[in-house]
Amino acid sequence: xxxxxxxxxxxxxxxxxxxxxxxxxxxxxxxxxxxxxxxxxxxxxxxxxxxxxxxxxxxxxxxxxxxxxxxxxxxxxxxxxxxxxxxxxxxxxxxxxxxxxxxxxxxxxxxxxxxxxxxxxxxxxxxxxxxxxxxxxxxxxxxxxxxxxxxxxxxxxxxxxxxxxxxxxxxxxxxxxxxxxxxxxxxxxxxxxxxxxxxxxxxxxxxxxxxxxxxxxxxxxxxxxxxxxxxxxxxxxxxxxxxxxxxxxxxxxxxxxxxxxxxxxxxxxxxxxxxxxxxxxxxxxxxxxxxxxxxxxxxxxxxxxxxxxxxxxxxxxxxxxxxxxxxxxxxxxxxxxxxxxxxxxxxxxxxxxxxxxxxxxxxxxxxxxxxxxxxxxxxxxxxxxxxxxxxxxx
Ligand code: CTP
Numbered sequence: 309x310x311x312x313x314x315x316x317x318x319x320x321x322x323x324x325x326x327x328x329x330x331x332x333x334x335x336x337x338x339x340x341x342x343x344x345x346x347x348x349x350x351x352x353x354x355x356x357x358x359x360x361x362x363x364x365x366x367x368x369x370x371x372x373x374x375x376x377x378x379x380x381x382x383x384x385x386x387x388x389x390x391x392x393x394x395x396x397x398x399x400x401x402x403x404x405x406x407x408x409x410x411x412x413x414x415x416x417x418x419x420x421x422x423x424x425x426x427x428x429x430x431x432x433x434x435x436x437x438x439x440x441x442x443x444x445x446x447x448x449x450x451x452x453x454x455x456x457x458x459x460x461x462x463x464x465x466x467x468x469x470x471x472x473x474x475x476x477x478x479x480x481x482x483x484x485x486x487x488x489x490x491x492x493x494x495x496x497x498x499x500x501x502x503x504x505x506x507x508x509x510x511x512x513x514x515x516x517x518x519x520x521x522x523x524x525x526x527x528x529x530x531x532x533x534x535x536x537x538x539x540x541x542x543x544x545x546x547x548x549x550x551x552x553x554x555x556x557x558x559x560x561x562x563x564x565x566x567x568x569x570x571x572x573x574x575x576x577x578x579x580x581x582x583x584x585x586x587x588x589x590x591x592x593x594x595x596x597x598x599x600x601x602x603x604x605x606x607x608x609x610x611x612x613x614x615x616x617x618x619x620x621x622x623x624x625x626x627x628x629x630x631x632x633x634x635x636x637x638x639x640x641x642x643x644x645x646x647x648x649x650x651x652x653x654x655x656x657x658x659x660x661x662x663x664x665x666x667x668x669x670x671x672x673x674x675x676x677x678x679x680x681x682x683x684x685x686x687x688x689x690x691x692x693x694x695x696x697x698x699x700x701x702x
Contacts, residue, residue, distance in 0.1 A: 310484050311338045313386035313420075315411045316356065318346015319393040320461045321427040321470035326351065328392060328473040329359040335477070340386065341365070344411045346395065368410040379410060383418035388484055391415070393427035393470045394452075396438050402450070403441040423483050424452045425476050430466030453479055454546075456684060457520070458663025469663070472682045474689075478531055490695035492533035497572040497621070498526045499579035499610065501541030503559045507602065508589040515580050519543030521627075521665060522578030524687035526551045529576075532691055537569045541579055558585060559607035566610050570619035574694055577611045577647075578627050615646035623697055625649045625690075631656040638670045648672070651690065669693070 312332055316325050329339050341356040342365045353364040365382065383389065391398065391411075398411065402424075407413040415422060424445065432438055433455060442452050453476070456469040471479070481487040500522020504512040519540060526538040527548035536551045539562055547553045554569070556562045559581045566575075584604035593600055611626045624647040628638045631654070638652030650670040666680040669690075678689065 309336045309338060310387040310486065311340070311385065312480065313340050313342065313383065313389045313414070313418075314360075315342045315344065315389065315391045315414070316347040316351065317344050317391060317393050317395045317398045317411070317427075318349060319395050319427045319470070320350060321393040322347050322350035324470050324473055325392050326355060326359055328476055329356065331473055331477045332480070333359070333361075335481070338362070340382070342382075342411055342414060344398065344409060346397075365410060368413055370410075379413050380417050383414040384420060386418075386420055388480060389415065389418050389420055389422045390425070390476070390480060391422065392425035392476055394424045395426075396428045396432045396435070396441075399424065399426065399438065399441045399445060399452075403444040403448075421483055422450045423476075423479055424450055425471050425479070426452065426455050426468075427470035428455070428468050429460060429462055430464050430468040433468040434466075451479070451483055456663065456682065458682075472684045475684045478528075478688060482531060487531065488692070488695070489533035490699065491529060491691070494534050494573040494695075494698060495537070495571070496529045496534045496694070497537050497539065497566065497569050497575040498522055498529065499539045499541075499562060499566065499575075499577045499581075500526065501543040501545075502580050503541045503562055503582045503607075504557050505559065505582045505585035505607075506557075506588040507586055508591065508593045510592055513582055513584070513586070514542075515582065517541070517543075517580035519545050520663075521683045521686065522576075523548055524683045525576055525578060525690060528684070528687035528691035529694070531688075532695060534691075537572070539565045539569065539579070541581075558582075559610070560585070563608045563610045563613070566614060567619070570621075572621045573698055574623040574625070575614055575621045576625045576627075576690070576694070577614070579610075580629060581607060581610060583607055609645070611647060612645045623648050623694060625651060625694070628652040629655040635668055635670070635675055638668060639675070642670050 339360040340362045357364045407416045457467045501519030502515045502517040506512045523545050526536050530536045530550040538551050538553045554565050586602045626647040628641045630637045634654045638650045642650040652668045665683050665686045669676040
């Protein structure tokens with residue numbers, strides 16, 4: 309059991325800290341909450357007190373608290389101080405070393421590690437002032453999580469959403485050195501993103517995959533101790549911490565990289581591999597009156613080859629992006645590809661490029677339907693399932 313001091317800042321995402329407290333309590337940790345003035349506009353002290361079963365602290369000038377414990381003691385009796393959601397304003401004050409309220413006073417007085425989960429509008433997150441403050445905080449030894457990317461309460465889109473409570477929980481346990489390391493010593497291969505199949509020096513065939521689900525899975529696997537090789541098609545995503553990344557363009561390059569990355573204990577083939585390529589032209593294709601005809605040549609099926617190859621990992625997982633009869637297609641695909649599991653997702657909505665995913669896990673023993681959740685949450689749940697499966701069949 310660890311003691312967490314949770315500082316709840318003023319943002320619409322403050323409601324998610326209720327779920328975070330529930331998760332922390334479920335893991336046996338004690339949580340003590342400090343609610344900022346801004347935070348109190350989004351959640352009430354009563355809610356936090358009921359969930360944490362501890363008094364909630366709101367004011368620096370609460371003399372009763374000062375007499376009974378004092379803010380120095382409050383900041384030091386915890387094993388970890390967590391700020392969630394951390395607003396741009398709160399991070400700016402932390403970076404400047406200000407101590408005008410209870411939250412910033414505790415943060416300045418603490419001698420314990422501090423983990424910050426930011427949440428704000430995308431322009432505020434990318435503003436040079438915030439970028440500067442985050443760099444300052446990280447240089448000061450504070451762990452600042454990257455916010456999630458997606459649709460925001462304000463209607464804009466981009467990085468700035470509070471990381472999912474399960475991701476904050478994982479970061480908390482990692483910071484406390486008690487995280488799940490159940491994939492330590494295992495090598496897991498992940499493919500992610502689209503492939504680009506050149507037509508000529510300036511054009512290519514591609515698809516809408518953003519790579520986000522695959523990158524989230526690579527991050528989640530590494531977070532529980534796996535050595536992860538991530539083979540990525542062309543995407544604009546940063547490499548998750550602790551992951552070895554190999555960038556490729558085409559399906560054939562991806563196939564070669566997969567063979568080169570063997571052996572592995574498990575493979576998670578999330579990439580939306582192009583099914584076809586064309587024989588690329590050396591020079592740019594010019595308009596010549598009649599529309600050109602492209603002859604499509606089938607690409608190697610990387611997943612199917614891996615599933616029957618001599619180097620087959622013990623656990624091979626494919627993805628199936630479907631727009632109709634999702635489960636039927638996934639059951640057939642599992643058998644056709646020869647893999648152990650298929651993670652099937654319905655891409656008829658805004659899944660491709662979106663932040664959430666709604667998946668079914670198809671295995672030899674049946675179909676599990678997971679509730680719609682953030683791609684990060686899907687990744688964490690899948691990583692745990694992989695760890696359980698590898699433990700069961702060593
Ligand atoms: N895949 C692969 N190599 C390919 C095509 C697909 O490794 N050339 C993998 C994907 O990474 C994914 C799974 O196979 O894990 C599903 O691919 P998909 O293209 O949906 O399956 P297909 O067999 O092409 O079925 P269909 O296009 O008919 O849905």
